[in-house]
Amino acid sequence: MKAEGGHGAAIPPAKPFLKWLKCSLKETFFPDDPLRQFQNQPPSKRLLLALQYLFPILQWAPRYTLHFLKSDLIAGITIASLAIPQGISYAKLANLPPILGLYSSFIPPLIYAMLGSSRDLAVGTVAVGSLLMGSMLGTVVNHSDNPKLFLHLAFTATFFAGIFQAALGLFRLGFIVDFLSHATIIGFMGGAATVVCLQQLKSILGLQDFTHEADLVSVMRSVFTQTHEWSWESAVLGCCFIFFLLISRFFSKKQPKLFWVSAMAPLTTVILGSILVYVTHAEKHGVQVEGIAVGRSFAMYKNYHIDGNKEMIAIGTMNIVGSFASCYLTTGPFSRSAVNYNAGCKTAASNIVMAIVVMLTLLFLTPLFHYTPLVVLSAIIVSAMLGLIDYQAAIHLYKIDKCDFLVCMSAYIGVVFCNVEIGLAIAVAISVLRVLLFIARPRTSVLGNIPNSVVYRNVEQYPNATHVPGILILEIDAPIYFANASYLRERITRWIDEEEDRIKVTEETSLRCWEHRH
Structure with a gap:
C-alpha cells in the first residue's frame, strides 16, 4: 500500500499463534517481567535473588x-x-473480644515485615473490614448467643480470606482490583463510614438494646x-471526645510537622x-465500660517500586498465619500508613517496633x-470514619462527570x-x-480542523473547527x-448521512446565494 507522498509502508509479517499467545499472556500477567533479574546469573546468585x-x-x-533504626x-x-x-475499637465493631484487636496488631505486622515490599505500610485492623466481618457473620450466628462459634467463624473467614488474597497474588490477578472505579470506591467507603458512625450511637447514647441491622432506617428506629x-452524661462525654479528636486531626493537617x-x-x-470514669465512677451514671473484655480475653513519594501481586501474597500470608494465632482480618489501613x-519510617522494621509495643501492652498494660x-x-x-466520607470528591465528580456521580451515589445509597x-x-x-458499557458503547466524535493549524x-x-x-x-x-462493531457501524452510517445532508444543504445555500447575486 502507499502512504501520503508516495512512500511505501511495509505490511508487518504475521506473528505465529503460539508466539502471539505467549506475548499476550506475558503482557497481561507479567508486565513487570519478574524473572528478568535471574537472567545470566550464576546458580548461587539466582538462589540469593530468589530468597x-x-x-x-x-x-x-x-x-x-x-x-534507620532511630527513624523506625x-x-x-x-x-x-x-x-x-x-x-480495641475495631474489634468491638466486628463483635469480637477487644483483645483480638491487639493480637491482630501483633502477629500480622511481624509477618508483613518479612514478606512485604512497602516501607510505609502499617499493618493492622480496619474499620470497614471489621464491619463487613461482623455484619456477614452476624447473619449466620448471633455473637451474644454463641460467642465461641462466632469466634471460630471469624478465624475461619480470616483464613480463607488470606487464601484468596494469596491466590490472587500468586496467579498474578491483582489487576482485577483495577475494575473498581474511583467513583465506586468513594461511594462505598462513604456509605460504610456512615453506617459505622450510626452504629456508634448505641455507645454514645448509652443504650443497652440496639438493632443488629446496619441500614439507616433500622438504626434510626x-x-x-x-x-x-x-x-x-454518655452523650456529652462522647461529643467532647469526638470534638477533641477532630480538632487534633485539623491541626495535624494544617501543620504536617504536628x-x-x-x-x-x-x-x-x-x-x-x-481516668475520668475511675475518678467520677461514671459507670454508675450510664457510661458503659469495657471491663473484663480486654483483661481476659507511601512508595510514589519515595520513588521505589511496589509489586501489587507480592503485596497480595504478603497480606494473604499474614492473614493465614494470623488466623491460627487468634487474629482476625488485617490489611494496611491508610490512616495508620x-x-x-x-x-x-525508613523500612518495614517500624511494623516490628509496633508489634513489640503491642506485645508489651498485652503482657503488662x-x-x-x-x-x-x-x-x-x-x-x-x-x-476515623468521618475522614472516609469524602464529600468534596463527590462534589467534584458531580461537576465533571454526572455519570460517575450517579455511580458514586448508587454505591453510597446501597450501603446506607x-x-x-x-x-x-x-x-x-x-x-x-461501566466497563462493559465503555467497550460496547464507546465515545465517538467527529473531528474538524482548527483554522490555521494542523x-x-x-x-x-x-465551534470554530471546520x-x-x-x-x-x-x-x-x-x-x-x-x-461494539454493530454500534460503530450504525453510528458511522448515520454520520455519513448527516455529512451528506450537510454538504447538500451547503451546496444549496451557496447556489441560492449565487442566484441572488446574479
Missing part, C-alpha cells in the same frame, strides 16, 4: 543502619499509639424508640476517659483498660439504606457494568471489538 524476592527483608536488612523506632512507637486504641433510655498530635490523640482519649510515612468507657472507643471510630453486602455488590456490579478537535466542543470537505474524521475512544 530476596520471596523475603524482601533480606534486601534491606544487610544495609540497615543506626540512622520513632515511627513504630507512634503508630503503636494509634494501633492500640484502634485495634432503634434510636428514637428508646429516647427514654438516652444517657446525657502529625504526632493526631496520632497520639486516640490513646490520649482512652487514658483520659479511663500515613502516620507511619509522616513519622519518617491490659489491666489498665478496665475502666475504658465504650463511648471513648465509639468516639475513636467516629472520628440496604446493608454493606448489598452495597458492595452494587458497587462491584456498577463498576463492571490540529483536529471535536466539532461539538470547538469539516474537511469530502472526508469524515472520527475519533473512537475504545478498541474496536465484536461487542
Whole structure:
C-alpha cells in the first residue's frame, strides 16, 4: 500500500499463534517481567535473588543502619499509639473480644515485615473490614448467643480470606482490583463510614438494646424508640471526645510537622476517659465500660517500586498465619500508613517496633483498660470514619462527570439504606457494568480542523473547527471489538448521512446565494 507522498509502508509479517499467545499472556500477567533479574546469573546468585524476592527483608536488612533504626523506632512507637486504641475499637465493631484487636496488631505486622515490599505500610485492623466481618457473620450466628462459634467463624473467614488474597497474588490477578472505579470506591467507603458512625450511637447514647441491622432506617428506629433510655452524661462525654479528636486531626493537617498530635490523640482519649470514669465512677451514671473484655480475653513519594501481586501474597500470608494465632482480618489501613510515612519510617522494621509495643501492652498494660468507657472507643471510630466520607470528591465528580456521580451515589445509597453486602455488590456490579458499557458503547466524535493549524478537535466542543470537505474524521475512544462493531457501524452510517445532508444543504445555500447575486 502507499502512504501520503508516495512512500511505501511495509505490511508487518504475521506473528505465529503460539508466539502471539505467549506475548499476550506475558503482557497481561507479567508486565513487570519478574524473572528478568535471574537472567545470566550464576546458580548461587539466582538462589540469593530468589530468597530476596520471596523475603524482601533480606534486601534491606544487610544495609540497615543506626540512622534507620532511630527513624523506625520513632515511627513504630507512634503508630503503636494509634494501633492500640484502634485495634480495641475495631474489634468491638466486628463483635469480637477487644483483645483480638491487639493480637491482630501483633502477629500480622511481624509477618508483613518479612514478606512485604512497602516501607510505609502499617499493618493492622480496619474499620470497614471489621464491619463487613461482623455484619456477614452476624447473619449466620448471633455473637451474644454463641460467642465461641462466632469466634471460630471469624478465624475461619480470616483464613480463607488470606487464601484468596494469596491466590490472587500468586496467579498474578491483582489487576482485577483495577475494575473498581474511583467513583465506586468513594461511594462505598462513604456509605460504610456512615453506617459505622450510626452504629456508634448505641455507645454514645448509652443504650443497652440496639438493632443488629446496619441500614439507616433500622438504626434510626432503634434510636428514637428508646429516647427514654438516652444517657446525657454518655452523650456529652462522647461529643467532647469526638470534638477533641477532630480538632487534633485539623491541626495535624494544617501543620504536617504536628502529625504526632493526631496520632497520639486516640490513646490520649482512652487514658483520659479511663481516668475520668475511675475518678467520677461514671459507670454508675450510664457510661458503659469495657471491663473484663480486654483483661481476659507511601512508595510514589519515595520513588521505589511496589509489586501489587507480592503485596497480595504478603497480606494473604499474614492473614493465614494470623488466623491460627487468634487474629482476625488485617490489611494496611491508610490512616495508620500515613502516620507511619509522616513519622519518617525508613523500612518495614517500624511494623516490628509496633508489634513489640503491642506485645508489651498485652503482657503488662491490659489491666489498665478496665475502666475504658465504650463511648471513648465509639468516639475513636467516629472520628476515623468521618475522614472516609469524602464529600468534596463527590462534589467534584458531580461537576465533571454526572455519570460517575450517579455511580458514586448508587454505591453510597446501597450501603446506607440496604446493608454493606448489598452495597458492595452494587458497587462491584456498577463498576463492571461501566466497563462493559465503555467497550460496547464507546465515545465517538467527529473531528474538524482548527483554522490555521494542523490540529483536529471535536466539532461539538470547538465551534470554530471546520469539516474537511469530502472526508469524515472520527475519533473512537475504545478498541474496536465484536461487542461494539454493530454500534460503530450504525453510528458511522448515520454520520455519513448527516455529512451528506450537510454538504447538500451547503451546496444549496451557496447556489441560492449565487442566484441572488446574479
